[in-house]
């Protein structure tokens with residue numbers, strides 16, 4: 001029933017206006033799945049390779065589609081993804097592109113779910129899935145590679161850890177976003193928006209910490225449950241010539257570790273992603289040793305959703321959390337394996353969007369299917385609300 005009968009690939013727009021790969025998978029019993037690849041701006045050095053979409057589509061049509069059609073069952077995700085790997089033949093999807101691979105992998109999962117008449121999260125998570133829902137981390141103020149002339153730190157993220165439900169958590173983040181805008185107005189600071197819909201004001205990082213602190217505490221008082229905040233420092237983007245660049249100022253690795261540890265305590269940060277360069281396992285381990293009992297230290301560019309890099313991190317205690325981005329590694333199987341390895345080692349998985357997105361909502365299902373404690377997928381703006389609204393629907397049993 002789930003035997004694949006066709007795979008169609010095309011270029012569609014992403015939220016930055018760039019082309020990306022969309023895949024349609026059909027099965028012999030009429031099951032249908034459609035998915036599109038997201039795209040990063042602050043990409044990790046060790047990510048799987050995203051090819052220009054035209055090249056990725058041509059290569060996938062030549063190498064992958066003939067191996068999938070009439071041969072592979074969409075309901076067997078490991079078989080789909082192993083076929084994609086075999087068709088590519090490289091370590092990092094440099095032949096067919098991780099963008100083609102991830103679009104096909106996700107579309108096949110949706111086609112498999114469609115045949116079963118089950119929601120995607122149920123198909124992927126199985127009958128013995130837990131019944132937890134992820135807390136959404138919502139980007140409220142940001143800069144770095146996502147907005148010029150704004151903060152050095154890439155993302156200041158609201159984290160409604162005390163929200164009684166997914167829906168209340170999602171609306172709380174939107175309120176923090178709105179409150180941050182009012183505070184910027186009160187300070188006469190004009191703010192454009194960055195790629196993910198976060199405010200991108202021309203303020204210092206110190207000011208952004210203050211504004212976030214005020215915004216989350218105001219919304220916390222109004223709603224009556226705990227809202228913290230966290231960061232994605234995206235430190236690899238700042239690291240050059242052995243030091244971290246904050247505009248004209250620099251920090252050595254020791255200073256960077258001290259700075260992050262101080263901010264964790266001063267602002268009760270619940271989450272810090274990529275506080276150090278993607279090659280600095282040692283620095284990550286030192287910071288995790290210092291503050292890992294009271295905050296999450298998360299590896300994004302450090303681990304790139306790759307089980308080998310994750311295992312290296314586990315061996316040295318580099319972090320207590322991992323960001324999961326399916327397009328960093330190329331298939332859902334790889335993403336699931338990374339979540340599994342992380343949770344077996346007591347680490348929290350954060351299922352994540354990319355800065356370039358489409359209306360595809362697969363990651364909402366992935367977060368629920370894997371029982372991930374967190375999802376990072378923006379706060380407002382259509383391609384972000386596509387995931388947040390899907391999460392609300394899943395919690396409401398309405399997908």
Ligand SMILES: C=C(OP(=O)(O)O)C(=O)O
Nearest residue numbers: 040041042043353354355
């Ligand atoms: C979402 C992120 O940005 P990008 O997609 O640009 O890597 C991130 O760094 O976590």
Ligand SMILES: [Mg+2]
Nearest residue numbers: 232273274300
């Ligand atoms: Mg990141």
